[in-house]
Amino acid sequence: MGATLSQQSAVDTINxxxxxxxxxxxxxxxxxEIRHSSVSDSTANAFRFEDYAPAGDAVSPDAxxxxxxxxxxxxxxxxxxxxxxxxxxxxxxQLQSQLIRLRFDELRGDHNQRRYVQDELKVKMELWxxxxxxxxxxxxxxxxxxxxxxxxxxxxxxxxxxxxxTVKDSAVLLFRFAEDLxxxxxxxxxxxxxxxxxxxxxxxxxxxEALFASTPGKGIRDVCSQAYSLIQGDAVRMxxxxxxxxxxxxxxxxEQGGGGVHPTTNFVVGQIEVVVKNKDLLTGLIRSAxxxxxxxxAIPDEELRQYANGSGFLEQYLVLTVIVLLRNLDKKSRSxxxxxxxxxxxxxxxxxxxxxxxxxxxxxxxxxxRLITKMNDDLASARAxxxxxxxxxxxxxxxxxxxYTSRCCFxxxxxxxAVRRRLNSFNDVFKKVDELHSLWKIPDLQLRNEVxxxxxxxxxxxxxxxxxxxxxxxxxxxxxxxxxxxxxxxxLEALVRQRLFANSDx
Numbered sequence: 001m002g003a004t005l006s007q008q009s010a011v012d013t014i015n016x017x018x019x020x021x022x023x024x025x026x027x028x029x030x031x032x033e034i035r036h037s038s039v040s041d042s043t044a045n046a047f048r049f050e051d052y053a054p055a056g057d058a059v060s061p062d063a064x065x066x067x068x069x070x071x072x073x074x075x076x077x078x079x080x081x082x083x084x085x086x087x088x089x090x091x092x093x094q095l096q097s098q099l100i101r102l103r104f105d106e107l108r109g110d111h112n113q114r115r116y117v118q119d120e121l122k123v124k125m126e127l128w129x130x131x132x133x134x135x136x137x138x139x140x141x142x143x144x145x146x147x148x149x150x151x152x153x154x155x156x157x158x159x160x161x162x163x164x165x166t167v168k169d170s171a172v173l174l175f176r177f178a179e180d181l182x183x184x185x186x187x188x189x190x191x192x193x194x195x196x197x198x199x200x201x202x203x204x205x206x207x208x209e210a211l212f213a214s215t216p217g218k219g220i221r222d223v224c225s226q227a228y229s230l231i232q233g234d235a236v237r238m239x240x241x242x243x244x245x246x247x248x249x250x251x252x253x254x255e256q257g258g259g260g261v262h263p264t265t266n267f268v269v270g271q272i273e274v275v276v277k278n279k280d281l282l283t284g285l286i287r288s289a290x291x292x293x294x295x296x297x298a299i300p301d302e303e304l305r306q307y308a309n310g311s312g313f314l315e316q317y318l319v320l321t322v323i324v325l326l327r328n329l330d331k332k333s334r335s336x337x338x339x340x341x342x343x344x345x346x347x348x349x350x351x352x353x354x355x356x357x358x359x360x361x362x363x364x365x366x367x368x369x370r371l372i373t374k375m376n377d378d379l380a381s382a383r384a385x386x387x388x389x390x391x392x393x394x395x396x397x398x399x400x401x402x403x404y405t406s407r408c409c410f411x412x413x414x415x416x417x418a419v420r421r422r423l424n425s426f427n428d429v430f431k432k433v434d435e436l437h438s439l440w441k442i443p444d445l446q447l448r449n450e451v452x453x454x455x456x457x458x459x460x461x462x463x464x465x466x467x468x469x470x471x472x473x474x475x476x477x478x479x480x481x482x483x484x485x486x487x488x489x490x491x492l493e494a495l496v497r498q499r500l501f502a503n504s505d506x
Contacts, residue, residue: 049129049134068149068153071150091146091166095139103127108173133204137204161216164212168219171220171223175224176223176227178231179230182230182231189267191242192277195281198231202228208220208221209221236285239275239317242271243317243320244295249328259440260443264328265325266352273356276360279366286317290313307319308368311366318366319368325353330346340390344442347382351447352444354375355444383447383451386451397422398463405418414470419470423484437499438501441503452500452501453497467489
């Protein structure tokens with residue numbers, strides 16, 4: 001009889017508190033605990049952990065003492081289990097109501113779907129990052145504190161049972177999201193967003209391990225441990241997939257693209273910047289050297305050691321990513337029908353990579369001086385090849401050899417026909433370069449101006465000397481005024497200094 005009354009007393013007491021006005025409720029974590037501006041409704045898109053602030057303690061000290069007294073009486077009568085059961089039956093729905101307001105149910109996914117639709121994935125990941133922090137650092141910690149206040153001095157096992165029983169289902173679903181995300185093997189182009197989730201997971205992990213340190217919490221700790229292991233593997237997998245796809249990128253060089261920076265280069269540079277941004281996270285996750293075997297292609301171990309000797313594992317991954325990108329770009333540059341355009345393509349893409357490295361001290365440190373030196377040397381070589389190949393087309397027309405003829409006992413004279421052929425050839429080269437190279441690109445303004453200046457310094461004085469030499473000779477002077485010289489030296493200078501790469505900014 002007494003036991004039955006004690007059990008009913010507990011139920012009645014809790015129900016009595018639940019029937020009170022909202023501001024007096026022990027277990028209500030309703031509208032007063034949340035700033036409406038911080039939690040999204042059905043039309044909002046996101047909320048932030050930093051903006052989520054409860055109005056005050058959910059349970060007053062007097063209320064906690066009152067419930068603690070009830071728990072002590074039931075424990076004395078051997079009915080603590082009944083108290084725990086009632087507590088969980090009341091508190092768990094209250095937690096669920098909080099989670100509903102946080103759009104917690106949206107984290108559930110279709111487990112038969114290998115990968116999320118990308119828009120859905122983005123929303124889920126952004127939501128999980130904020131919800132995980134709010135759950136672990138605010139809601140779960142509050143539940144743990146409340147259980148300890150009421151049951152801690154009465155029965156430690158009961159306190160743990162109350163806490164775990166209240167939050168377990170929510171905690172398992174929460175951490176299974178990170179586990180599920182890694183199992184689905186998201187494509188590497190989503191690496192930035194995926195790493196944000198992993199970073200949030202590791203941020204809440206120490207607090208999670210502390211909250212669930214009890215024996216009943218082992219199941220949740222196991223879920224976290226499994227998720228952490230999968231996250232480590234997935235970080236390595238995304239970097240490997242990135243390198244594999246770069247190496248096997250079949251996107252051809254674009255003749256119409258004017259030799260500009262290839263989309264692959266821009267994408268890879270962006271992914272490299274993601275790696276650098278997440279350096280601390282990835283350094284902790286990556287515990288082994290990168291694989292050099294990419295199916296039908298293998299990178300020689302000596303090549304990686306040449307540029308990454310003594311570097312950490314993450315730095316080796318980064319160096320290897322640059323190496324495979326350089327291989328890809330070299331293959332593309334050689335596929336151009338016009339060698340000049342191939343040299344220009346190599347020059348532009350190398351410059352783009354180097355500019356990104358120069359802009360980031362962390363990236364400079366991680367890539368290392370030897371690989372940066374190699375890229376600078378390759379850039380200088382590609383630039384010299386473009387300048388030499390293009391200038392040589394003009395300079396061939398301005399050679400002196402083959403123009404002068406000599407007869408026995410007479411001094412040599414300039415051949416009018418030879419000079420005419422050279423001028424006509426020069427005019428043809430001028431027209432082709434004007435039509436073609438003006439459509440080519442050097443996006444980097446400094447490099448563009450340097451190339452223009454260097455070519456102008458080579459070509460304009462040589463052309464001016466040719467015109468002056470044969471314009472002063474009686475036998476060839478008329479050729480220059482009869483229309484064979486279509487371009488004055490100033491026009492050649494204008495071609496080189498203004499019209500070459502005029503399409504660069506488009």
